[in-house]
Amino acid sequence: xxxxxxxxxxxxxxxxxxxxxxxxxxxxxxxxxxxxxxxxxxxxxxxxxxxxxxxxxxxxxxxxxxxxxxxxxxxxxxxxxxxxxxxxxxxxxxxxxxxxxxxxxxxxxxxxxxxxxx
Numbered sequence: 001x002x003x004x005x006x007x008x009x010x011x012x013x014x015x016x017x018x019x020x021x022x023x024x025x026x027x028x029x030x031x032x033x034x035x036x037x038x039x040x041x042x043x044x045x046x047x048x049x050x051x052x053x054x055x056x057x058x059x060x061x062x063x064x065x066x067x068x069x070x071x072x073x074x075x076x077x078x079x080x081x082x083x084x085x086x087x088x089x090x091x092x093x094x095x096x097x098x099x100x101x102x103x104x105x106x107x108x109x110x111x112x113x114x115x116x117x118x
Contacts, residue, residue, distance in 0.1 A: 001070070008068040012078070013085040023082050025050060026102050027065035028091040029058055038093065040065050042074060044086070045101065047108025050078060062090050 002010045011019060024045040031039040033054070040061040042050040051074050055061035066072030067090045078086055091099045 004068070007090075009088045009090060010066070010068060010070060011085070011087045012075070012082075013087075015084055017085055019087060022084070023086045024089050024101060024105075025078060025082075025086050026089050026091055026105055027062060027067040028096050028099075028102060029061055029093040030096075032093065042066075042078075043102070043105050043109060044082070045105045045108070047105055047110075047112045048081060049109060050074070050081065058093055065090075 002012055004010055011022065013019065013022060026043050026045070028041055028043070029038040030041045030052075033039060036057050038055050038058050038061045040053050040055060042052070042065055044050055051065070053061065053064045053074075055064045063069045064072065066074035066078070067088045089101070091102050096102060
């Protein structure tokens with residue numbers, strides 16, 4: 001059901017589409033909460049907000065968000081939202097600011113929000 005890339009990040013591709021045509025779902029830490037907790041978000045490249053989680057450290061966050069964990073319940077929502085497939089990616093805390101793909105996803109998110117409020 002899932003394919004892992006060289007980093008262990010998962011791809012769900014039930015129709016064997018070219019992987020670069022799949023939506024990318026970014027997992028990333030959105031907030032650090034001392035002493036060592038992270039609040040993480042899942043956001044798709046189309047701007048969809050897909051979930052969140054609080055984890056005890058950043059390595060667990062990657063696992064809890066389902067980036068490298070096929071048993072994560074987050075995948076039930078992702079499969080329903082993106083039935084043609086998706087690719088997981090993870091942006092570490094120190095790389096979130098200025099990450100090109102994540103910035104583009106956030107811009108899409110804002111644009112969806114603005115269209116919905118018009």
